[in-house]
Amino acid sequence: MRVTPNPLAKGFFGRSVDELKRLSGIALRAEGTRRATNPYVLHTFHEPDSPESCKLMSDGDVGGFSRAHLDWIPPATSLHPLPSENNKGYAKFHGSISIELPADKPHIQRTGYAAWRTKDRPPTVFGKSLWDIDPYAFLALRIKSDGRKYFVNLQTESIVPTDLHQHRLYARRPGEWETVLIKWNEFVRTNHGVVVEPQTELLRQKVRTVGIGLIDRIPGKFELCIERIWATNELGEEYLKEDDRIEEGQLKSKHGEKIRWNEEKA
Numbered sequence: 001m002r003v004t005p006n007p008l009a010k011g012f013f014g015r016s017v018d019e020l021k022r023l024s025g026i027a028l029r030a031e032g033t034r035r036a037t038n039p040y041v042l043h044t045f046h047e048p049d050s051p052e053s054c055k056l057m058s059d060g061d062v063g064g065f066s067r068a069h070l071d072w073i074p075p076a077t078s079l080h081p082l083p084s085e086n087n088k089g090y091a092k093f094h095g096s097i098s099i100e101l102p103a104d105k106p107h108i109q110r111t112g113y114a115a116w117r118t119k120d121r122p123p124t125v126f127g128k129s130l131w132d133i134d135p136y137a138f139l140a141l142r143i144k145s146d147g148r149k150y151f152v153n154l155q156t157e158s159i160v161p162t163d164l165h166q167h168r169l170y171a172r173r174p175g176e177w178e179t180v181l182i183k184w185n186e187f188v189r190t191n192h193g194v195v196v197e198p199q200t201e202l203l204r205q206k207v208r209t210v211g212i213g214l215i216d217r218i219p220g221k222f223e224l225c226i227e228r229i230w231a232t233n234e235l236g237e238e239y240l241k242e243d244d245r246i247e248e249g250q251l252k253s254k255h256g257e258k259i260r261w262n263e264e265k266a
Helices: 010-028
Strands: 040-044 054-058 067-073 090-097 114-118 138-144 150-156 163-169 177-183 188-191 207-214 220-232 248-252 258-260
Touching: 040 207, 054 067, 054 207, 067 114, 090 114, 114 150, 138 150, 163 177, 177 220, 207 220
Parallel strands: none
Antiparallel strands: 040 220, 054 114, 067 090, 090 220, 114 207, 138 177, 138 220, 150 163, 150 207, 163 188, 248 258
16 A cells, blocks of 8 residues: 655654654643643744745635735844834734725625634644643733734634634734733634624634734724734733723624623623
8 A cells, every 4th residue: 555645744744743742841841730831832923934824814805905914024133123123033914904895796795804814734643733722821922013903813623613712902002012911711702703602611722723803994004013922821011901901892792782801701
């Protein structure tokens, strides 16, 4: 019997070795029985080809007029970069939002969105590549925002493929680099922008993709820079407490009620 080429590819075995090293490290550090100490990197944009492992989406895909780009930006060359600069490579998610409806496509009733997410990771000898973030309390993102209302989107191995777990991406210092922390248990399960009831907890052992979307439907340009995304247990100064986030977002329940982010999630 002839073995198919894909399992023999260097990339396949390389990914498998990396996963074996990661799992061995977890076992040696006994992270299954106590609090994980090392951060778990989900995605970085330090390399020029890193945006290629992400998928861009906008209403332009279905005939709308919004446009989105995800470009790699090289690191700053200065020894002491300004708060608006970064000494590592990063991605710039930018473009323009339009709520204009295409005249020749009457079935399109809503436009004005743009997003990106990581692509499904290639398999290893251990099977499908999924992130197990169960040992960690927070999702961390190193970003520079323009102040618009972005959402962080998580996709898991749910029985409903179109389900997303979402949370507002709060930036305290638009125009400057900052680290944002979000508790995993504060994500809200949604489907096509509507909150799913009853809520179910995020499947932490099987996270497939992570991404960011802009759905405020405000026409005009947007720009969000992202350096890296990771899971962590370190509580930094830039973690926003519940009382700091009293705001109604774009997400609505099936009854049309807006979700207030300071409310407890079931």
